[in-house]
Amino acid sequence: MPEPSDQHHDKGKTIRTVTLVGAILNVFLAVLKIGIGKFAGSQALVADGVHSFSDLLTDAVILLGSRYWMAPADSGHPYGHGKFETLANVFIGLMLALVGIGIGWDSIETLSDTPPPAPGMLAFYAAVAAIVMKELLYRWTMREAKHIHSAVLRANAWHHRSDALSSVPVAVAVITNAIFPSLKYLDQIAALLVTGMILKAAFEIIWPAFNELTDARGSEEVEKRLVHMAEEDKDIREIHAIRSRQTGGSLLLDCHILVDPEMSIENAHAISERFKQSVITKMDNVIDVVIHIEPYTCEERLVNPCSLDEQLHQQKKKPDR
Structure with missing residues (x-):
């Protein structure tokens, strides 16, 4: 099994490589869209090019910031630096929202002007080329994000998808015109549709990051899987008080496990350590599990409460004080 430092290095390298490729493509597409948009007279394509340039800023944030949030836990940040990734997601989402609002405002202002001439077909070809390239970039970035469990890379993938989608109404408006x-005003209406798509993508990035910063529940699915793993362990009688929270692309868990009350502390500790390592090994995005050990007694049982006979039996077994 690779060392944590090696995993952090590989994950950081993947994030930076994917982001750098995306940044290079964003420069090319931004220049292409704005240049052809000006030449062909398409306000929507120019707005779309500005959107592509905004991607460059988020790419820069990821390239610079990934070195911080990928750093291992230290004395100053004992839970790791994952929240820096969350803050980067918030920044990406806010940048998207601001770009969308700016594009929408410009489009609304020009609706009151004299209708401009219909854009040239060159704008259509540029928009179609952008759709194909950004959709391919989205699919590759999302695949890598899922592979390394990176929330910020997933957010940037959606940024690429929003750029691809924003080119669709541009192409439709030009060909329809x-x-x-x-x-x-088809071109201006297309720019407003671009605004709506960008704002939707911004919300889908900001909302999960907001939940993470407010320590909302991490993953109900992971918690259910944790219960299932505990039920399969013959030494664990019960598990409860399960909590999860997200930190960057990783999860932190804590829980109570109940074991045989007559077991030694050493054996109970060994069971909890074995269970913890099993969870971290089998759940790729879980980086730590804090386990509280309790005896399987009537006082501690919550999932399977004692019957009256069991309560009487345990009372009899208790030594007189």
């Missing part, structure tokens, strides 16, 4: 020249 070419077929029906009498239709006015």
Whole structure:
């Protein structure tokens, strides 16, 4: 099994490589969209190009910030540096929202102006090329994000998808205007649709990050799996008080496990350590489990309360004080 430091190094390297490739493509697409948008007279394509340039800022945040949140736990941050990744997600989401609002505002202002000439077909070809390239980049980035359990890489993947989607109404508006020249303001309406898509993507990035910063429940699915693993362990009589919270792309868990009350402390500790290592090994995104050991007695049992006969039996077994 690789050492934690090696895993952090590999994960950080993947994040930086994927982000750097995305940044290079964003520069190319931004220049392409803005240049052709100006030449072909498409406000929507220019707005889409500005959106691509905004991706560069988030790419820079990831490239610089990943070295901080990928650092292992230390005395100053005993739970690790995962919250730096969460803050980066908030920044990416806010940047997306601001870009979307700016594009929408410009589009609304121009709706009151004299309708501009219909954009040239060159804008359509540029938009289609952007859709294909950014969709491919989204799929690759999302695949890598799932592979290394990176929330910030997943957020950036959605940033790429929002850029691809924002080019769709641009392409539709240009081709529709070419077929029906009498239709006015299609380009501005397409820019407003771009705004809606960008704001939706921003919300989908910010909301999970907000929940993480407020220590909302990490993962109900992981908690259920933890119960299942405890039930399969013959030395664990019961598990309860399970809690989970997210930190960056990882999960922290804590729980109470009940064992034979006549077992030695040493054996009970060995069971908890074995169970902890099993959970961390089998659940890739879990980085730590804090386990509180309790005796399997009527006073401690919550999931399977004692019957009246069991309570009387345990009372008889208690030594007189």
